[in-house]
Amino acid sequence: MTVETKLPYNKEYITDYSKKRNEPNWFQDIRLEAYDIAESMPLPKIEKTRINNWNFTNFKHDVSGDAITSFEELPEKIRTLLGDKDSAKNIIIIRNNTVAFTKLSPELSDQGVIFEDLFTALSNHEDLVKKYFMKDAVKLDENKFTATHAALLNSGIFLYVPKNVKIEEPIQVVFWQEDKEAALFNHVLIVADEHSDLTYVENYVSDNDDDQSVANIVSEVFALDGAKISYGAVDNFSKGTTTYVNRRGVAYNDAVLDWALGQMNDGNTLSENETFLMGHNALSHAKAVSIGRGEQSQNFTAKITHFGKGSEGYILQHGVMKDRAASIFNGIGKIEDGASKSNAEQESRILMLSQGSRGDANPILLIDEDDVMAGHAASVGRVDPLQLYYLMSRGISKEEAERLIIHGFLDPVVREIPIETVQKQLREVIEGKVN
Amino acid sequence: MAGSTLEIRDLHVEIDGKEILKGVDLTIKGGEFHAVMGPNGTGKSTLASAIMGHPRYEVTKGTILLDGEDVLEMEVDERAQAGLFLAMQYPSEVTGITNSDFLRSAINAKREEGDEIPLMKFIKEMDSTMDLLEIDKNMAQRYLNEGFSGGEKKRNEILQLMMLEPAIAILDEIDSGLDIDALKIVSDGINKMRNDAFGCLIITHYQRLLNYITPDYVHVMMQGRIVKSGGPELAKRLEAEGYEWIKEELGIEDETVGQN
Numbered sequence: 001m002t003v004e005t006k007l008p009y010n011k012e013y014i015t016d017y018s019k020k021r022n023e024p025n026w027f028q029d030i031r032l033e034a035y036d037i038a039e040s041m042p043l044p045k046i047e048k049t050r051i052n053n054w055n056f057t058n059f060k061h062d063v064s065g066d067a068i069t070s071f072e073e074l075p076e077k078i079r080t081l082l083g084d085k086d087s088a089k090n091i092i093i094i095r096n097n098t099v100a101f102t103k104l105s106p107e108l109s110d111q112g113v114i115f116e117d118l119f120t121a122l123s124n125h126e127d128l129v130k131k132y133f134m135k136d137a138v139k140l141d142e143n144k145f146t147a148t149h150a151a152l153l154n155s156g157i158f159l160y161v162p163k164n165v166k167i168e169e170p171i172q173v174v175f176w177q178e179d180k181e182a183a184l185f186n187h188v189l190i191v192a193d194e195h196s197d198l199t200y201v202e203n204y205v206s207d208n209d210d211d212q213s214v215a216n217i218v219s220e221v222f223a224l225d226g227a228k229i230s231y232g233a234v235d236n237f238s239k240g241t242t243t244y245v246n247r248r249g250v251a252y253n254d255a256v257l258d259w260a261l262g263q264m265n266d267g268n269t270l271s272e273n274e275t276f277l278m279g280h281n282a283l284s285h286a287k288a289v290s291i292g293r294g295e296q297s298q299n300f301t302a303k304i305t306h307f308g309k310g311s312e313g314y315i316l317q318h319g320v321m322k323d324r325a326a327s328i329f330n331g332i333g334k335i336e337d338g339a340s341k342s343n344a345e346q347e348s349r350i351l352m353l354s355q356g357s358r359g360d361a362n363p364i365l366l367i368d369e370d371d372v373m374a375g376h377a378a379s380v381g382r383v384d385p386l387q388l389y390y391l392m393s394r395g396i397s398k399e400e401a402e403r404l405i406i407h408g409f410l411d412p413v414v415r416e417i418p419i420e421t422v423q424k425q426l427r428e429v430i431e432g433k434v435n
Numbered sequence: 436m437a438g439s440t441l442e443i444r445d446l447h448v449e450i451d452g453k454e455i456l457k458g459v460d461l462t463i464k465g466g467e468f469h470a471v472m473g474p475n476g477t478g479k480s481t482l483a484s485a486i487m488g489h490p491r492y493e494v495t496k497g498t499i500l501l502d503g504e505d506v507l508e509m510e511v512d513e514r515a516q517a518g519l520f521l522a523m524q525y526p527s528e529v530t531g532i533t534n535s536d537f538l539r540s541a542i543n544a545k546r547e548e549g550d551e552i553p554l555m556k557f558i559k560e561m562d563s564t565m566d567l568l569e570i571d572k573n574m575a576q577r578y579l580n581e582g583f584s585g586g587e588k589k590r591n592e593i594l595q596l597m598m599l600e601p602a603i604a605i606l607d608e609i610d611s612g613l614d615i616d617a618l619k620i621v622s623d624g625i626n627k628m629r630n631d632a633f634g635c636l637i638i639t640h641y642q643r644l645l646n647y648i649t650p651d652y653v654h655v656m657m658q659g660r661i662v663k664s665g666g667p668e669l670a671k672r673l674e675a676e677g678y679e680w681i682k683e684e685l686g687i688e689d690e691t692v693g694q695n
Contacts, residue, residue, distance in 0.1 A: 389527075393487050393521055394515055394537075395541055396540055396541055398510070400540060400544065401512075404529075404532050
């Protein structure tokens with residue numbers, strides 16, 4: 001059975017929505033163009049994952065949320081993400097696609113750092129947004145989801161760090177879908193200008209086990225020459241949310257773009273994380289962990305494409321599958337002709353805890369240049385009964401032993417994550433999913 | 436306190452359908468140190484694994500009772516909770532779990548919820564026990580047994596033994612892979628455990644461990660059974676004369692479990 005894929009909104013609705021937000025004409029034009037593309041494209045065929053019975057059309061598009069005056073109003077699930085109140089110096093909380101709380105330290109704004117929601121940026125920094133929005137990283141017509149994303153975009157963040165500005169404090173955004181049916185069409189646009197340095201952390205949270213919704217997220221991240229970006233994410237949508245997330249990065253000469261992704265959604269998820277190493281000596285680490293549980297089906301692609309000479313890409317992903325969860329992990333290292341002296345390495349490991357769970361790791365190397373290094377490792381396995389026996393022989397119950405083994409399986413990735421906040425958040429979320 | 440009693444009666448054990456133990460009888464009481472000796476392939480390690488509940492070993496006949504409770508009815512963790520401990524010949528490596536987290540989980544597993552060992556107390560106890568066993572301090576934060584040398588793994592087993600303080604411990608070939616200095620250190624640790632409440636079953640095919648840990652009883656295993664028992668003097672004689680005299684005495688040609 002194929003479910004409805006036609007969007008439940010028409011062009012008139014999109015025009016009105018855009019007008020209501022006073023968007024510039026070029027932006028409205030993109031939406032309308034994207035709408036046509038979305039309507040004409042079929043659902044992409046995803047190898048080994050059936051998505052044609054996923055919910056892509058049942059959601060509420062135009063929602064809003066109240067401002068937050070104090071963190072005490074926030075549910076526990078959100079508060080644990082924020083750490084203690086004073087430690088969060090630079091943060092935006094988006095509640096039902098509405099900016100509910102925002103804080104940027106004066107030192108950063110004095111240095112010219114821009115950190116605001118995308119709609120504000122469209123009026124305050126239109127040229128900057130226009131220069132980068134869906135041009136060099138993610139294209140409108142890449143697939144039905146990217147087109148739908150642009151047509152229905154209803155949330156977004158813009159972060160710009162000027163030349164030579166180095167920020168030590170993480171910049172954090174929490175996307176909180178308080179409304180259980182609210183769809184999130186969210187766009188994150190990050191530009192680190194030459195020789196700047198930034199750490200960005202995002203959290204996606206919803207609480208809709210029974211209500212259906214959709215999240216369609218595109219991140220475009222640019223590390224200009226010599227810039228360094230650490231990008232951390234903990235995705236934590238509930239069972240009812242179907243997620244398409246495309247995190248795309250472009251790294252120019254000598255730039256570093258590191259990803260640390262905790263892919264902890266409970267609903268069906270299609271995730272792409274791709275980095276273009278455009279410049280010479282550009283470097284990227286793509287680290288990801290995930291836990292699948294219940295009936296959820298997920299498909300993760302981590303891809304690094306090398307254009308620049310001497311560029312280095314390292315993919316490391318570990319996943320644990322419980323219950324009847326199914327996941328595909330694709331790791332793709334692609335080295336283009338001319339990217340000599342490049343190195344593409346990847347490792348994907350999957351641990352299956354139950355008979356009913358399924359996992360698959362596909363390591364792929366595509367190399368069009370001779371003078372390169374490349375390597376891959378992949379494994380899919382079950383819990384070693386002798387490990388379980390050993391732990392239990394010390395009085396540890398089977399459940400506790402499995403809990404330790406899951407934490408342990410993910411820990412080599414978690415402990416490598418350079419952002420402490422993300423490490424802490426991840427351990428919390430993992431703990432929540434293991435029990 | 437008199438300690439616990441482990442009673443093994445007519446124990447038959449198979450692995451992959453092949454019978455390895457063919458009727459073992461043995462009783463270990465608190466305060467007693469027993470040594471089970473014998474050449475390779477006679478079923479000594481099978482005995483240790485069967486008592487602890489190793490998943491590959493199937494008990495086909497016989498009983499194991501701990502203070503009258505049926506051990507064979509217990510899950511592996513329940514056996515440990517009841518007071519059994521096995522220092523393994525080949526301990527598993529577990530990535531991602533630090534030695535220290537593992538040990539703390541094991542200690543807390545024996546305590547009531549809400550009565551977990553305070554972190555500082557745990558660290559202090561672990562530090563001092565590690566000192567005693569001359570274990571490098573960074574081992575606490577390394578992943579459990581991962582990349583440990585043979586000797587480090589053995590010391591780590593004894594570290595767990597000393598921290599968990601079981602009623603009855605089984606030491607499976609704890610001396611293999613240890614040089615003489617390490618053997619002395621490990622033996623000192625085990626001797627410190629000696630008291631009226633602690634029973635110990637030492638499995639070895641070398642007499643040399645028994646130079647440092649004096650057993651009260653010595654048993655010789657051949658063809659999956661205990662064929663001879665005696666006091667510490669039996670071990671001495673085995674060291675001096677080997678196993679041939681026992682085989683002659685009992686008319687055994689091949690001591691391994693393959694024949695019958």
